[in-house]
Amino acid sequence: MRPARRLTLTDEVYEAVRAQVMDHVVAPGARINIDALARELRVSPTPVREALARLEADGLVRKRPLVGYTATGLLTRDEFDELVDMRLILESAAARRAADRRREIDIDRLRDAADLPGPVPDTQGYASIAAFTAQDARFHHLLAEESGNRMLHDAVVRLRPHLHLFRLHFPTTHYQTSEAEHHRIVDAVAAGDPDRAADAVRDHLLAARARHLPHFRQA
Template sequence: MTEATKPKSNGNGLIKRPQRLADEVYSILYSKLMSLEIEPGNRIMIDALVKELGVSQTPIREALSRLEAQGLVVQTHLIGYSAASQLEHDKLEKLFDMRLLLEPYAAENAARLISDEGVERLKCIDAVMQQTESRELRGKFLDFAQSDGQLHDLISSSSGNELVHDALARLHTHIHLFRLLYLPSATKDVNDEHAEIVDAVSRRDGTRAFKAMKFHIEQSRRRFLDQGSKSESE
């Protein structure tokens, strides 16, 4: 092996793997979990993933650690990794209670404090979601879920209150809600509600932003709880 063809070292004698590999493994596992291909509560076998993905254990473990931080997987001593359980009805109710306390406040403050750059980012995220119609959502499910999370996260991070932002981030709200239930028929309603929030924040109208976010959370609560009740009765 010539000097030019030797693998590059990171200075510790270890070959440095491209970060892209770890990111790709993460994306694959994220998709499997969000689409319920890996069902809630099921064990995640690292050796099986090694064979399926054709990679070593290292990028898989890195991806699982990231997913654990997001609340999508849990690690149990002497057992290993499993897909996180779905939210139970009472916890879902409490999650929406928390959102109603924090997110309208965050939207009101963001309308006053968000930067011009933040407004443009908010509009861009909203524009991507607005292009997704109900009939197209199945193929764009993960993109829609991620954009929804980005929109809400940007608003809370622009509120000027890092404690509110951290609290909402720890709830992993959007990951759990989109994993909990697939609601393609609600796409237009969600987009209409988001458009009202984004317009209010963009116009620096805190009172309107507060009301728009409160209405959106209340409608989201109704959609998920109503659909959950239907599923239980079927």
């Protein structure tokens, strides 16, 4: 077992490098120089390599033979549409199954996860939305977990949509509307109504899609 101090350092480096990728300090497609990054963060190359391995699992960086690590490109419009389509399939099914299992799941835990924090004061860029992003992901992952289907849950988690979407664009209207949409999903699950739960997820994902679309028009 590694010492807690080492684990804390690795986590800190991971968060620092992830913020650089999310904020485009490391530009999409740019090569990542491990030694330069280690000097910048004042750490050895080892925790940087460990952080990059985790970011590769997140889909935020890519390791290529003879090149090393590069930041992944931003979602194209076609990839964005494919991601939304996949989420509609998976997460609607998860909500339907969760509603069917109403008596077996912890509704209070799901309701707590539906709450979303606002922007972090006195911060900019990814730092201001990191808490929102993490909690939003937690809600969707928990909903998939409550489906009772481990493979369905794993598929939802592997998509990492929150990192990819909010790296691309963060509509401020998410702050006003996403939490209310989450609670409509929870209400439907709590009522044990599979059709209503699936519809609530669909409405939420399509509304989120509409909030992101202006980015592609501007681009």
